[in-house]
Amino acid sequence: MTTIREWQVGQSLPEVTLPPVSRLDLIKYAGASGDYNPIHTIDDEAKKAGLPGIIAHGMWTMGNLAKLFTPYYEEGFVQDYFVRFQSMVFLNDVVTLKATVKEKDDKAIRFMVAAVNQHGKEVIKGEAVFSLYE
Amino acid sequence: MYQNDIGKRSAKVKNVVERGAVRKFAEAIGDLNPIYWDEETGKRSRYGRNIAPPTFPRVFDYGVIEGLKLPAKGLIHGEQRFHYKRPLFVGEELYCYAEVKDYYEKQSSMGQLGFLVIANNGEDADGNLLFTSTSTIIINEAVRKAMSV
Numbered sequence: 001m002t003t004i005r006e007w008q009v010g011q012s013l014p015e016v017t018l019p020p021v022s023r024l025d026l027i028k029y030a031g032a033s034g035d036y037n038p039i040h041t042i043d044d045e046a047k048k049a050g051l052p053g054i055i056a057h058g059m060w061t062m063g064n065l066a067k068l069f070t071p072y073y074e075e076g077f078v079q080d081y082f083v084r085f086q087s088m089v090f091l092n093d094v095v096t097l098k099a100t101v102k103e104k105d106d107k108a109i110r111f112m113v114a115a116v117n118q119h120g121k122e123v124i125k126g127e128a129v130f131s132l133y134e
Numbered sequence: 135m136y137q138n139d140i141g142k143r144s145a146k147v148k149n150v151v152e153r154g155a156v157r158k159f160a161e162a163i164g165d166l167n168p169i170y171w172d173e174e175t176g177k178r179s180r181y182g183r184n185i186a187p188p189t190f191p192r193v194f195d196y197g198v199i200e201g202l203k204l205p206a207k208g209l210i211h212g213e214q215r216f217h218y219k220r221p222l223f224v225g226e227e228l229y230c231y232a233e234v235k236d237y238y239e240k241q242s243s244m245g246q247l248g249f250l251v252i253a254n255n256g257e258d259a260d261g262n263l264l265f266t267s268t269s270t271i272i273i274n275e276a277v278r279k280a281m282s283v
Contacts, residue, residue, distance in 0.1 A: 025162075025164075032155070033159065062189055063163035066188045067187075070167040070187070073221070074180055083215075085212060085213065
């Protein structure tokens with residue numbers, strides 16, 4: 001059983017690199033979230049909006065990033081989760097998810113979190129506070 | 135342009151953390167950890183049941199804020215924040231509403247931008263706040279100008 005408590009300031013959770021973003025990923029997220037804005041699924045609509053092609057929902061990336069914490073729900077939960085959407089995610093982009101311990105005490109661990117594309121650019125970045133049970 | 139809307143709220147809407155919706159959502163973010171969907175895993179967990187992923191509140195109905203008019207195009211999702219008292223349980227009922235928290239404008243390289251901050255809240259049946267999901271929406275200059283006419 002992995003534990004999150006043992007991570008120290010400066011250490012990172014195992015990174016996860018996602019498969020290249022596919023149209024089906026975004027169609028599934030549209031259906032699951034109810035966000036049917038066509039710039040995420042239909043090429044012509046994305047172009048009309050001045051984009052080079054369809055872009056991922058920011059919330060798709062944010063949702064993916066949270067899974068770094070999913071294995072640790074027996075020890076605590078994600079109490080606060082904040083991101084800034086820095087840059088767009090396009091079809092076929094390869095996104096890597098990261099979390100590094102920034103601060104820690106007996107009650108919570110504060111992580112810096114980010115999703116980075118294949119060019120090393122942060123597409124989202126923010127913080128997550130994982131609250132620990134007694 | 136939205137200064138007068140600050141503080142406006144929608145009426146509360148009853149929502150259920152639906153099992154099928156949680157599974158579909160977990161699949162869509164590629165997070166098929168059994169804590170979200172496998173009943174046995176949920177029962178054996180410290181929660182005694184399945185829970186929902188932290189960004190799941192996106193799917194709830196928060197009702198309509200009377201008088202708040204958002205442009206159909208030109209909205210950019212700038213920031214997103216979630217705050218939780220505890221994870222949400224599969225099967226539980228929540229009472230959800232939206233509130234305009236703030237509006238401000240800033241000069242940027244892209245012109246004068248508007249920042250609209252909307253909080254989506256979820257309470258239990260006793261009125262205890264379980265989560266707040268706060269979105270900062272950026273409204274670009276072209277849309278802002280068109281709307282202020």
